[in-house]
Amino acid sequence: MCPILSREHYFLQVINELNQHSVESGSLEERLRDMLLELAESVRDGKRLGMDTLHRLNKLFEQYQAIRLKVSLVPRAASLFAGETDEHTSDTGEEGQQLLLHSEFLDGPDQLRRKYMESIISLLEAMEKSTLALQTCVQCDRWFIPYRRAQVTKFCGSACRNRYHYERTKMGSRRLI
Structure with missing residues (x-):
């Protein structure tokens, strides 16, 4: 286009x-x-x-x-090289x-x-x-474009990744009690 x-x-x-x-x-x-x-x-x-x-x-x-x-x-735009014409x-x-x-x-x-x-x-x-490549975040459901070098991307950023793992760990510790 x-x-x-x-x-x-x-x-x-x-x-x-x-x-x-x-x-x-x-x-x-x-x-x-x-x-x-x-x-x-x-x-x-x-x-x-x-x-x-x-x-x-x-x-x-x-x-x-x-x-x-x-x-x-x-x-x-003026040419960068002297004497150059289009x-x-x-x-x-x-x-x-x-x-x-x-x-x-x-x-x-x-x-x-x-x-x-x-x-x-x-x-x-x-x-x-x-x-x-478009993905939706596992934690917050927001759409994002993953980094090109990332093999598997589930989260839109580190805040969502950290929150997801915190909640998962918290739920695991509650099960033990």
Whole structure:
């Protein structure tokens, strides 16, 4: 996808806040939320996206035209090497200018449909860039991306890991009494 339309890993923040949002049954926001969860769960479970999912995702994109695109010219960054010129700009006579593609969302950042759409796009961009691994924490049920070098990751951080082991040890000591 070009240009980048969302913040990197924004979908994690939105997914972890889903229980704080209230949406009407049958609304566009509910369908966007469900699609976000379906995409995240398919990544977590290592499943491929089916044609049905892609069809429903494209229908959502058709229903909610969330993005406005705009093109502008900006000054080209000066070259680090003396005497270096770009052969494309000298031919066109537009020396010192570069084309820039802007993307912006139509709705305000506080609207749920924008949050869900931006998080879906963020997740799709992450899936497009590389193989993405998503997990849910055993202790707190929050979604997270495990460290690449980690062989087995069950916890989103050391606080959850420590809390899990503390509770497990505490429950074991109660059984002995």
